[in-house]
Amino acid sequence: MKNADEPTQPRRTRDPDSKRAAVHDAALHLFTKRGYENVSIAQVAKSAGIAVGTVYRFYDNKLAMLRAMLEEIEDLFVRRMKHDWDKGGAHPDRLDAICEGLFVVAEDHRSLLRLLTMTTDVVYVDGALPGDRIQSQIRSFYAEGMSAGTFVEGDVDMMAAMAHGLVEGAMMQSMRSSTSNRTEDVAQLSKVMKNAFVARQQ
Template identity: 30%
Template sequence: MSQPKRTRDPDAKRAAILAAARAVFAEHGYEGSTIREIARRAAVTHGLVVLHFASKEKLFLAAVPGPSILVANVPGDVDGLPGRIAQAYVARMESAVEGDLFLALLRSAAGDQSVARGLLRAVREEAVIAYRKVLTGPDVDARVEMLGAHLIGVTFSRYVLADGPLASMPADELVERLTHTLRGILLG
């Protein structure tokens, strides 16, 4: 009896690795996750994971959902931008469940500074490209950086630490307040 012929599908294997990585990082955080466990769940070899991603940090950064939900809401009129971003952010975060990948990865990134820097760079690059299509002026990079820092702070206060007035604020009030602060950051 002959062995079934193995098929090579690098895109499918890469997708399986990323899916497994998201699950493992969400369950165990960055430091508690291993390439071996990710490979096992993806039904691939440890070497194939390293071949595709080179390191756990690079795999982590590839698995992180970027700011696409916010970037998708950038196009449109400049005046409505703060409200669109606030609404998209709150809707995304309010629908997150315990063990949500974004929150788990954010918690993990906070524990490892090199990973946190890589994550911040990746998010910053994607966001700056999108915002430059709508915003003008020499300080767009700084405004986008301030936007990111503000939303990271809100995320930690409300969704990670979940303590204090910000954590108990109704979602519609949060959207209203965020729209106001984001207007100041983005439009001055």
């Protein structure tokens, strides 16, 4: 039985950064598991082991928490893609590198990725969608490849959108499948990507 007269709680005992991280992790976990709208700040706070008010030291409001996470994962993807692309080499090989890189990020940040694919409704505003920055980055890669003659000709926006969808589909499948193996999944995605978007030599 719990003694209600316990001296409430220790104050200022933990590393502040660990609290920020605790809020982040708790929120991410809950959002991913139950959906953003079905999670209350009180639940996040409790799960993070802090008081409700403390959550607001780290995020201005609930939506800001979500946006911060979406930006985080978008950043991770965009940076990784850039990094892999900028290593140079033939464009088709860069595609391989990017597919591999994206899967690595996805595997390391499963929850964030799921959040990215789940919260369209909540965040939607002025036609902007989560994932747009990723798609935009893909577009610029594609444009470069197309003007170099290595990628299939077509409307860049549409090509980028399809490539984005293709990758997202593969990732979600990989994450959902219990038997999947990253190396194989990456290989398969790479193969399909190249079939779809790399121009045939004649």
